[in-house]
Amino acid sequence: MVNLYLGFLLLLGVERIGELVLSRRNAARSLADGGVEVGQRHFRAMALLHTAFLFACAAEVVLFERRFPGALGTFAFGVAILAQALRYWAIGTLGPRWNVRVIVVPGEAPVTSGPYRFVRHPNYVAVVLEILFVPLIHGAWITALLFSAANAVLLYVRIRTEEAALGAAYRAAFAERPRFLPGGKS
Template identity: 70%
Template sequence: MVSSPHAYLGLLGLLAVERWVELVLSKRNAARAFARGGVETGQAHYRVMVVFHSLFLVACAVEACGLERPFPGAPGYAALGVAVGAQALRYWAIASLGERWNTRIIVVPGLAPVTRGPYRFLRHPNYVAVVLELAAVPLVHGAWVTALVFSLGNALLLRVRIRAEEEALGALYAETFAERPRFIPEVPRG
């Protein structure tokens, strides 16, 4: 499983391929959005975000393998479960947004906000998946420094990113999602 350094590197390699596929999909969706009159915002922080997420997988490998972190046993398997759950949430969000999903902030004027899938419960399920992934993937093989540093860095990035995204999406988005939490779904009381 992922208990050996080679298996962990294989997991990181799969995540790198997944990111590449996402970038291809994002590029295709961006072209379609621009063809429909899409307007992009947030370009300055996007470059920082790309570098940050690229360094994440490298940091995982360097800490876990370069520093010879031991596989943490049950906590490592639990972290793997969280990482797999994060991927499931990410792809549920991507499937729900369809052609509107993008790694960039591109808004096609006049389109109503997507409210299906995980967007029924949260404003930003994809970012929840990223938060979980950045914490869990390093912990699969004991890279706790990477988990801490990248989780904190991601919190700073998301603060900028979410503000820019919600501003770009405008009043209809704000009205539609006014009662939905950003990250943690509310538990029905009864």
């Protein structure tokens, strides 16, 4: 089971590299269209966290000889797959506007379709679920706890930076939508 889990982590790593290629292309397009980038300082910390995350998942499982936790691992795998689906729904909805940086093109209306009909930050919901459940697939609970806590701190900064940069049109479009959970508070 360990080899299957490590293979899954490898696939996630390859997927992230593909996302970075797409992100770089989309960011260049947004900047060429007059986009302005904000939040560069916290971006470095976020990139480091996400890179270290996959390595920590593997390291904890191998070094502490974590066993596959049966039903919990199967459940965690299911949630991780649903998180991937949510991520790609968000990416597909944003289309060429999606990237891993905070780049705002003046005059662009906020995207309110797809998963954005329900919550302000569906991609961050996917990231939260992934960081919590991917390690739990193979019992790496220390990684799940530590990286979830670190991610919460980074998202606190990131979301405030992003929402401030998106401005009044964003605030008006999303005034009645919760940040993370449908039916939750704004």
